[in-house]
Amino acid sequence: MFFVLNLTHQVTLHPSYFGRSMHELVTGKLLKDVEGTCTGRYFIITIMDTVNISEGRVLPGSGLAEFNVSYRAVVWRPFKGETVDAIVTSVNQVGFFADAGPLPLFVSSHLIPPDIKFDPNATPPQFTNNEDSVIEIGTHVRVKLIGTRAEVGSMYAIASIKEDYLGCLQGS
């Protein structure tokens, strides 16, 4: 689910950048540092704007200036039970892997409807029910997350397509 959050971040700036356009530099550095990262609970998708940039404080010893920046960002936190769209990245006999944006997820064969079977002889290997559903690398699928786990800087999820309206997205 997507949220707009007020967040803060500390940006340090090298003394060689001290000057007139310091605030732009700080904002730029913020974007570079923060956008697209994962905190372990959510992904920071994009920064909408900076609310406030504190006065710079020169750090003793290094001479770098430190700014406290508060900003608004769109974040995405995957929840258990959430339905997301994903692109298949790898298929094997145990199940298939897909990426829902920044989130790698795995759909095991237990969570695939029984009529969709693994076909190792096809090139590339695929899950198919020999009708309209063909899941191979690059296929767009709609899945439901049934479990997530966070590690420092990354998240993983287990998903299912064993429900109505899940699975291959036609015409996409």
Place this chain on the structure above:
Amino acid sequence: MGKQLDLGHHLRYPITVSKLLKAPGDSIKKQEPILQYKFTTVREVGDPFGEQWKEKQVTFADWDSPSDGTMRKWKIQEGMVIEKNMMFAEIEEDCPHSIQFAGLCGICGKDMTEMSWASAKNDTDRAKINMIHDQTALTVSQDEASKAEEELQRRLLRDRKLSLVVDLDQTIIHACIEPTIGEWQADPSAGNYEVLQQVKSFQLNDDGPRGLANGCNYYIKMRPGLKEFLNKVSEMYELHVYTMGTRAYALNIAKIVDPDKRLFGDRIISRDENGNMTAKSLARLFPVDTKMVVIIDDRADVWPKNRMNLIKVHPYDFFVGIGDINSTYLPKREELPKDVEIPKLKPSKPIEAAAVTSEGKTDGIGATRVSSKTPIAPTEGAKVSALEELVRMGGGDDQALRLEQAAEQENLLEKQIKERPLLHMQEQLDKEEDEADDEEAKEEVKNGETVTEHPHHKHNLLKDDDIELMYLEKHLTQIHKSFYEQYDGALVNAQGGRIAQLKPSHSRKVPIKEKAGDLSIVPDVAEVMPRIKTRTLEGCVIVMSGLVPLGVDIMRSEIALQAMSFGAVIHYKVSSKVTHLVASTSRTRTTKVKQAARREKIKIVSQQWLLNSMSKWKKEDEGPYLVHVSESDRKRAAGEEGSSPPSDMNETDDSSDDESASSGGEETDSIPSNSQDMSLELDDLAPSEDYDEGQSPVEQMNNFDWNLADAELEAFMDESDSEASDTASEISTNSGDRTPRSGEKRKYNDREESVDSDGDSDAESTLAKKQRVANKRSTGLKSLTSEQSLPTPGPTNDGEGGEDDGASKGIQEDDEDDGFDLERELMEQLENADSDGGG
């Protein structure tokens, strides 16, 4: 899917079950109490006045469920007293957690890394097997793995295929990053232009250790006939790629070899997913059953557990001297002395010839050696590899070692770019070519095939004359055929019984092949293949000479293991049973060659015979491989057969002489030590000594190869622990041996006897025997021999014993010949050494 619960060791037994909180059929949650029990403890209790006494206390406690599920059965009742840990209940789990992805259960989506007070053990341990080619985060349980594998086997049986695991580097391709190749490729006037036209290239931008090598071009040469080979083989086998290169590298190669992913599909595993930097294992891909898997690889030593499934391929070495660019992580390749025809090169330029030799030797060791164009003494190589072996064994999965290896690889790659070994080699080749225009300069044999003289005006460094894949295809077809022959045979038998009687016509194919029947009757490739292979050299009894470095046990050397896998029997020594002596072409005057020359039955062949036979799986005709044995060896041998030696220099007493006569040519097959070789090598240093033949000893000395002798002496010295005693007696041995004398045969017999007469041929008893013989001699050195032949600790035991023995003999001879001065001197030295060792 029932799971037994046990109480655990940590409870204070005996406990009394006071209440069962769940009835069979109830659902239970993790960490929910399912059982109440009580136990009594004795505790020290005190009051404010300082009195203390012991008191029995009854404590009640809950037992919490470690997992979700349904209660199925209690094995205990309320009121029961339990004395020790036991299985007390059976529950049906909701989820077996048999597929896990990055710590998540792939079936129920729960976090497996979570631990709580109730969990009995780590849930991640339930699925430990990593069997997916391109993922390391995904693990499965044993059950799941065997299920998947069974499915795979059934599918393969239905398609009548087998699995084939293919190595990349030097097996089906040869890779190189030398920039020279790009230049040659672009330049039609370059000598190697034509052959290089099929070389493909790509750039790699993975995060591997590169440094300077980053962004360089990889040049890939496919082994000749690869396309046809793979197409043909893929009809019988499902192909997997298993390489020690990085994943990006493997994918790029696969793109070149198999652009439409028809052959390998996604079945590619690289060192990134392997989980082990030094060895490959079939268990990574086929964790349960490797019955239907064949491997082709150019290195046997990286498959320590799967030798039986392996077809060793002759390494493809297109870019001469480059070797395997991904091999720095692997243990060093065991080198065979290359088949080089040194004398044919210009004798006026010995240094250059030596350089070529060293180039030939380097193919596994890589560019480090290529650049140093100095002849490398064989001992150095042996020492280096021994050291590296130790480092490797000590290292394990040491991080430091890993870094070191990464750095080494970087170095190697950089070196290739900077020093351009190929360019140098070609230049040198051109130079030689110019100098000797009409002389037919022979090139080293690279691919185990006899050299076909190229009609090129200019000699090119790079040649495309490899035909290994042709044989390989034949072998794979053969294995496939006999595997399914055996399977079909087993099917008929397994079918047997009633159905077969009722429907004899249908018994074979229809019912069982659809379901692929009972998998237990599937034959094992690891049995089928060796059966075919052993036919190759069946009946060959082989002795090797000059192929294995002195310090290495022949039986454990790569070439011997291989020869044995082809059905040959390896002996340490030349005897009447031996049928072939395989000699290194660079050293054709070893003792073993001379010994073998005496027996007409023994065919003395070059190692190419062995290699080609093993490559073709067919015993090659020995004719073209016969080694030229110098005339003097043969002649002397012939003469000695008839004449008996008149005198004995070694003062052996009569009893041992008789024994030697009675035990005749009967030699024990497997003497575990190489002490034999050591002592026999000593004789090598001695010139032949036949007065009877009318040949003057000086004449013999003339064609005696002093360089060889020196090299061997050096090797010998290096081998020994350089104790003072060793060195001293060493020298005396040589000086003693150089004095011409007769009775060599007696000496042999003498030594052989000492081994022959003890049947169990144990290293210790061999030594004991020698000691006994030595004791019979009347010298003042008895104490010395007994001292020295005590088993020295450590792996060098055998070798040491042999040396010491030879050395002490030398001393004895000297003391008889030269009088007492030397003896005294030696005694002093030895005593010093002994007291050193004692102190």
